[in-house]
Amino acid sequence: MAMSEVEMTKQQTALAEAGKKKKPVASTFKEMYLGPIVAFVLFISLWQLIPVVLGLPHYILPKPTDVWEATVSDWALLAEAIRITIFESVIGFLLSAVIGIGVSVLLASSKILERSIYPYAIILQTIPVVAVAPIVVIWFGAGFNSIVVISFLIGFFPVISNTLMGLNSADKNMDELFTLYNASRWQRMWKLRIPAAMPYIMAGLKISCTLSIVGAIVGEYVAGIGGGNGGLGYAITVAAIQVKTSFLFSCGIAAALLGISFYLLISLFSKMMLGSWHESAMKSEK
Amino acid sequence: MTIEQKQAVYFQNVSKMYNTGTIALNHFDFPVEEGEFISFLGPSGCGKSTALRMVAGLGSPTTGDVTVFGNTPEDLIKNTNDIAFVFQDANLLPWRSVLDNVLLPLELRGGNKKEKKEAAVKVLEMVGLKDHLKSYPRQLSGGMRMRVSIARALAAKPKLLLMDEPFAALDEITRQTLQMELLDIWEKEKMTVLFVTHNVYEAVFLSSKIAVMSARPGRLSSVIDVNLPYPREPGMRTDPAFSKYVGIASASLENHEQRKETV
Ligand SMILES: Nc1ncnc2c1ncn2[C@@H]1O[C@H](COP(=O)(O)OP(=O)(O)OP(=O)(O)O)[C@@H](O)[C@H]1O
Ligand SMILES: [Mg+2]
Numbered sequence: 373m374a375m376s377e378v379e380m381t382k383q384q385t386a387l388a389e390a391g392k393k394k395k396p397v398a399s400t401f402k403e404m405y406l407g408p409i410v411a412f413v414l415f416i417s418l419w420q421l422i423p424v425v426l427g428l429p430h431y432i433l434p435k436p437t438d439v440w441e442a443t444v445s446d447w448a449l450l451a452e453a454i455r456i457t458i459f460e461s462v463i464g465f466l467l468s469a470v471i472g473i474g475v476s477v478l479l480a481s482s483k484i485l486e487r488s489i490y491p492y493a494i495i496l497q498t499i500p501v502v503a504v505a506p507i508v509v510i511w512f513g514a515g516f517n518s519i520v521v522i523s524f525l526i527g528f529f530p531v532i533s534n535t536l537m538g539l540n541s542a543d544k545n546m547d548e549l550f551t552l553y554n555a556s557r558w559q560r561m562w563k564l565r566i567p568a569a570m571p572y573i574m575a576g577l578k579i580s581c582t583l584s585i586v587g588a589i590v591g592e593y594v595a596g597i598g599g600g601n602g603g604l605g606y607a608i609t610v611a612a613i614q615v616k617t618s619f620l621f622s623c624g625i626a627a628a629l630l631g632i633s634f635y636l637l638i639s640l641f642s643k644m645m646l647g648s649w650h651e652s653a654m655k656s657e658k
Numbered sequence: 659m660t661i662e663q664k665q666a667v668y669f670q671n672v673s674k675m676y677n678t679g680t681i682a683l684n685h686f687d688f689p690v691e692e693g694e695f696i697s698f699l700g701p702s703g704c705g706k707s708t709a710l711r712m713v714a715g716l717g718s719p720t721t722g723d724v725t726v727f728g729n730t731p732e733d734l735i736k737n738t739n740d741i742a743f744v745f746q747d748a749n750l751l752p753w754r755s756v757l758d759n760v761l762l763p764l765e766l767r768g769g770n771k772k773e774k775k776e777a778a779v780k781v782l783e784m785v786g787l788k789d790h791l792k793s794y795p796r797q798l799s800g801g802m803r804m805r806v807s808i809a810r811a812l813a814a815k816p817k818l819l820l821m822d823e824p825f826a827a828l829d830e831i832t833r834q835t836l837q838m839e840l841l842d843i844w845e846k847e848k849m850t851v852l853f854v855t856h857n858v859y860e861a862v863f864l865s866s867k868i869a870v871m872s873a874r875p876g877r878l879s880s881v882i883d884v885n886l887p888y889p890r891e892p893g894m895r896t897d898p899a900f901s902k903y904v905g906i907a908s909a910s911l912e913n914h915e916q917r918k919e920t921v
Contacts, residue, residue, distance in 0.1 A: 545749045548716050552743050553766040553814075554735050563762070567753045 434618035439625070442618035449607060450619075454626055456603035457588050460516065461634070464523025465584035469577055471524070472531025480539040481561060490536060497529035501587065505594040518595035519603075523587030527580035531573070538572025539565045574642035581638045582631045589627060604630075665725070666692040666818055666850040667713055672722035674708055674876075682708040684875035686722070695844055695851045697861035697868045699907060705876025706854040710820050713852060714743045726818060739767060742816035746823045748803035750795040756782065756806050757791040763814045781809040784843060801832035808836075812843065819844075822854045834892065837864055841890060858911070862903045863890060870910045880910045 416436050423433045430438045443450060479486045479493075505522050512518040542564050550560050592605025602610070604623050611619045667690040674683040682705040690696050698706045711717045712724045715731030726734050726741065734740050742763075750759045757775075760782055764774040782788055785805040795803055804824060811819060825833040841864060844851055855861050861868045865884050872879040884903050886894065894900050 545745050546751065549749060551716065552714055552735060553763045555766045559766055
């Protein structure tokens with residue numbers, strides 16, 4: 373995960389910089405990409421050297437070339453695992469987005485409801501979902517259903533807390549303007565509160581999309597595969613038992629790449645939703 | 659017919675204490691005739707905004723009564739578009755285009771879509787923004803944003819326009835242009851305007867009557883009838899009669915500052 377975060381910020385600053393000033397392609401390339409590329413090559417070379425120099429066997433620290441070989445030879449297995457994990461986490465994410473936003477709008481439309489339930493939403497958020505995962509498995513059975521539920525649960529709370537915060541972020545003067553024009557509760561919700569909440573909702577979705585992958589993988593650790601084909605989590609468990617360390621690295625890297633792609637996709641979606649009209653889009657993207 | 663039914667706005671012995679204990683208004687008594695352009699002039703914190711917000715039903719008096727065209731502000735807001743409010747900052751919805759911002763009050767009240775659009779375009783034309791219907795607020799200058807805000811207030815054809823220091827954040831040139839435009843609109847539309855400012859020149863240039871207020875606790879200290887003819891021209895600012903009123907208004911403000919110091 374740490375790795376993917378580094379990747380993410382790199383991408384983000386790159387995008388922000390590119391948006392700010394248009395420069396000749398050559399110098400932009402030098403400034404933006406040369407550094408990271410050099411760092412990457414150095415890192416890989418070091419990684420390749422260290423096991424050789426220290427004489428570490430490949431099941432302790434595989435070299436990049438070992439990882440590459442493992443990836444190629446077990447590609448069918450890996451691709452299938454990735455496909456399944458994508459499927460599980462996309463469903464988990466969509467559920468947390470739809471249910472999270474829906475529940476928030478319902479909660480926010482009644483002050484009493486919001487006041488009485490919001491504190492629990494916050495407390496629930498602090499429960500490590502991994503800790504309750506076995507309960508989910510008892511309720512939903514081993515396999516796909518439980519995995520999706522765990523992925524959903526992990527992504528759900530960031531969405532709900534961000535959306536609720538956003539729904540209450542509308543400017544006080546604007547709120548009074550709506551009072552002055554005798555706006556109904558739903559007009560206020562649709563024409564003021566939800567549009568004002570958009571940047572917050574998008575921020576919530578960005579957090580939740582990477583978490584949904586974590587959820588799916590953790591879900592597979594805990595819920596097994598229930599007779600079906602296994603995703604990355606299952607592949608990792610199996611590879612760990614067989615001490616296929618190189619393949620473990622392949623799985624880890626695949627998971628990281630998956631997280632990054634998912635995040636970039638949601639960022640793009642967020643830009644499309646906000647970019648053209650929302651001032652805060654520019655602020656929050658930086 | 660009682661007296662207050664002839665008034666556009668009637669403050670009857672209004673006092674307001676916030677729950678922090680601040681007394682923002684103290685026995686504020688003031689009638690506003692229909693069709694007048696009234697300025698509330700006073701130092702910061704004297705309760706100008708408090709008074710204006712009460713007229714819009716955004717806060718109610720602790721004691722006393724505010725009536726607008728013989729009704730409570732709340733009733734008027736519920737049933738009519740008679741009251742419009744312009745805030746100090748333009749207060750536009752950033753995700754809506756200029757046209758859609760002006761359409762907002764009309765949208766919230768329901769009604770015929772095409773007519774609404776025509777009305778919105780008409781007021782935008784009136785404030786000189788016909789060419790910016792599709793722009794977004796962030797693409798406009800401060801002065802243009804304020805124009806949109808005024809257009810939005812006018813879109814629903816209010817009978818009473820409330821403005822809380824609408825030009826305070828603008829540069830002098832833009833402010834003077836907008837003052838002229840506002841007077842034009844006022845004369846054309848024959849509305850009543852309540853205008854809050856702490857700029858003496860602005861108050862004299864715009865108003866038919868100035869209510870000078872003093873602070874702590876907020877009360878009405880004097881009312882100045884500005885007998886300068888409308889339409890008012892920019893040249894008037896150098897007129898001796900104009901200076902005379904500026905002198906009267908300033909003296910009225912200062913008197914109270916001094917009196918407070920000696921107390
Ligand atoms: N919501 C509030 N709660 C508590 N006190 C308030 C509130 N609003 C205003 N006050 C206090 O009431 C007094 C009058 O405030 P008000 O905003 O009406 O003044 P003002 O004349 O509009 O001042 P300014 O020229 O600075 O806008 C001030 O002392 C202010 O601190
Ligand atoms: Mg004020």
